[in-house]
């Protein structure tokens with residue numbers, strides 16, 4: 001079997017590796033062999049072979065050549081991932097903050113689909129490219145969710161939680177991932193629709209009171225109360241009493257989780273040395289974790305009082321009153337249950353992941369209602385045309401018919417993604433599509449906001465246009481061009497829950513109120529918070545007294 005020396009174009013000949021070639025190999029098989037030896041992520045089509053003065057088109061030419069063979073990717077040498085030079089110690093910190101969305105956009109425009117920054121000693125890579133995003137999120141020989149020192153979640157890493165805050169390759173993740181998804185499947189969340197509806201109807205008292213006083217309210221503050229009220233009831237079985245009066249404060253648990261996210265972003269942004277301080281923010285972060293754990297433990301004890309019937313996972317998911325009820329009943333085929341510590345940690349994480357995100361999405365939905373002319377009226381018309389009124393019980397079957405609302409939600413999640421900055425870690429030194437060299441242990445962040453607003457992927461991305469979702473271009477998009485809940489095995493497990501919740505809340509809110517914007521000037525987000533939310537948005541919600549008639553041209557969508 002002939003042995004040949006191969007090295008990358010752009011790398012010295014001294015780096016060449018000897019590889020045995022079987023004369024029966026065809027060109028594609030050779031590409032796959034070279035891809036396996038050099039950890040080239042995408043062997044298909046992009047790998048080429050050449051010598052100083054010759055481009056090889058078949059394997060026999062390569063075997064006949066005496067010189068080392070140069071490997072090209074897309075006909076070009078491999079390259080380092082670009083990025084801005086930093087200052088001593090702080091690196092690129094001041095080039096990124098405070099407006100990390102705007103600054104990252106500028107860096108994508110300057111450096112292309114993937115760039116590298118170092119902030120306070122922590123290096124991360126960012127991509128706005130669908131192909132690269134699909135690669136990083138796929139959990140493969142190349143990437144996994146491993147929360148190392150460079151990962152944005154490092155300061156709150158918690159292996160016991162299994163989900164969200166832990167690495168993929170752990171027994172805790174596998175256990176949590178066996179028990180939690182059935183409770184978040186589409187069928188399981190359907191039976192939570194009535195509680196979701198009661199939650200939003202209960203909040204009307206407060207929005208009505210604001211209207212009677214002619215007052216505007218801060219959207220994020222009240223969507224935080226609303227989103228967390230639903231998650232509190234349906235995940236932890238706790239009534240947070242967020243709408244008992246206009247000024248009812250958020251429950252202690254909510255304040256603690258929100259504070260811990262804020263502290264985490266701050267502690268992570270400032271680097272390793274800061275996160276190790278035994279006082280100040282890092283200490284507060286540890287103290288918060290202890291208190292939060294105790295509150296959830298108490299809720300589990302309450303739910304267990306009086307005894308519960310064990311059920312197989314799927315049955316438990318359909319019958320449980322909430323996720324705690326599910327988690328203490330659900331039994332796998334070996335008769336095992338989710339261990340108590342994992343249960344507390346996993347539910348806590350699901351609570352945090354659930355309310356911070358849904359409250360941001362709800363806020364951006366209201367932002368879209370009051371910012372983009374005419375859309376509120378179109379939503380209302382769709383409700384009227386589908387015979388929805390104040391007394392309608394909203395079910396998943398009904399929301400399936402509200403196709404404009406679906407497009408409106410998708411477009412809001414595209415244009416105004418709350419974004420978790422999900423990061424994945426390189427398992428090996430590799431060559432990414434495009435010929436980029438990525439070292440092992442590098443953390444690549446799928447920059448969801450920038451992916452969803454990438455002009456190479458989306459036509460006129462800054463234009464808010466729900467109707468784009470009807471176009472062939474958007475229907476045929478790359479599978480990773482729109483991934484508000486990330487992708488792959490570590491994507492959001494609560495997305496059915498989240499979408500159902502907003503699809504129950506939005507019709508109820510739009511039918512009852514006409515929303516108008518009261519904020520002067522631009523809407524701002526808090527750069528030190530883990531998520532993007534419109535902090536200073538104020539609206540008036542006026543009770544409707546008139547509704548439009550059904551449209552003449554309305555053709556009902558067949559029930560699914």
Ligand code: HEM
Pocket residue numbers: 162163164165231235349350351353354355357358361418419420421422423484485486489490491492493494495497498
């Ligand atoms: C608009 C709402 C939501 C958005 C945009 C969202 C987004 C995301 C994203 C991007 C991830 C991946 C994080 C990463 O890779 O680091 C994630 C994971 C997760 N989400 Fe959501 N989420 C939402 C709602 C929810 C809800 C309502 C729940 C539960 C009640 C939930 C529970 C989780 C959990 C447990 C994970 C971790 C999964 C794992 O580690 O395998 N999310 N979410």
